[in-house]
Amino acid sequence: MASIRRTLSAVTNLDGSLRHHTLAHHHAARHRSLSPSLFSRGKLQQHHDSWRWWFLFRLVLFFLFGFLFGLFPFAAELDDSGFRPHRLSFYTSSSSAISPNRNHLPRRDLGAIFVSSGGRKIDIVRSDNEGNAPPLRGLSEDHPRKQKLLIVVTPTYNRAFQRYYLTRLGQTLRLVPPPLLWILVEMNAASPETEEVLRDTGVMYRHLVCKKNLTDIKDRGVHQRNAALEHIERHRLDGIVYFADDDNIYSLELFERLREIRRFGVWPVAMHTQGKSILEGPVCNGSQVIGWHTNQKRKRLRRFHVDMSGFAFNSTVIWDPRRWHRPNLDAIRQLDTVEEGFQETTFIEQIVEGESQMEGLPNGCSRIMNWHLHLEAKDLIYPKGWKVSRNLDAVIGIR
Helix, strand or coil, X not given: CHHHHHHHHHHHHHHHHHHHHHHHHHHHHHXXXXXXXXXXXXXXXXXXXXXXHHHHHHHHHXXXXXXXXXXXXXXXXXXXCXXXXXXXECCCCCCCCCCCCHHXXXXXXXXXXXXXCCCCCEEEEXXXXXXXXXXXXXXXXXXXXXXXXXXXXXXXXXXXXXXXXXXXXXXXXXXXXXXXXXXXXXXXXXXXXXXXXXXXXXXXXXXXXXXXCHHHCCCHHHHHHHHHHHHHHHHCEECEEEXXXXXXXXXXXXXXXXXXXXXXXXXXXXXXXXXXXXXXXXXXXXXXXXXXXXXXXXXXXXXXXXXXXXXXXXXXXXXXXXXXXXXXXXXXXXXXXXCCCCHHHHHHCCCCCCHHHCEECCHHHCCCCEEEECCCCCCCXXXXXXXXXXXXXXXXXXX
């Protein structure tokens, strides 16, 4: 009995230990099955939090970048000509050639502009830059050199020879290497005939109109040139200013020499008037002006003996007086109150103090580069639009 009791007790203990081991194994397995789920859930929560912080960081970063970008002064590069004067420069390479096809010459006009006599308002009435002409060809990119802008000022008025004069001058300017700006000034109104001539030349131009009462004018050319000077000063055009009357004859060498001028250049001019030819201009030793020559006795009282087409000057003298140490800041203009023939010398006296500030062109002032001719037909009236309104009479019939 005792042995049977010991055997049952051992079996009972073995069964309990097996049940305990089984339960312990079951709990351990359940714990192992739950642990990865809890771990993955915590890892997902941690990843979500980190992504949210990274999104907020990028949002703040791009906001700051956009704020700083908006404060950057890009507007300084915009054209503010409507608010204040600014400097314009025109440069090109030293070697250029015009396309041989003259029927497709590029149109480089800058439009027509009205300038009031008081110089307080400029109205652009036309801009014609949308031409379909091909670009200039033959431009060389080898050894580029900046060229000075030539600002050619021409006063004109309606008369019989006007189209002839303007066409001749326009064809000359057409052969001058760019950059060149032709400023043509009329009185009170821009005539369509003049506009047509300017369009046909292929030269970059500005067509100005000087508003002034003709009854108060002694010399219309003075006020027309002053309108051009005011335009140059207002827009701070940077170049060499040359007064080229439409009835003169000019060589291409003259325009080449103009780009050599630093401040004020002067040269002799041949003039033909009243059946005789005269020479007027500087006498030079190299480029230094040492005297003057003139055949006009009544004009010997002038300080400088120069024709209006016998000098040119740097445009910055007009709108940047401190650069040239001018003694006063008054506007440089031609005077209509002086005696005829003295407009040149009174104007030059505002630009230079004496011959030491002049440059004789060319070396030794030994060449005549332009001619002033007085050829007018006062009794002739030019046809309107340069077109014949009716057929001409057949003086000689066909045989």
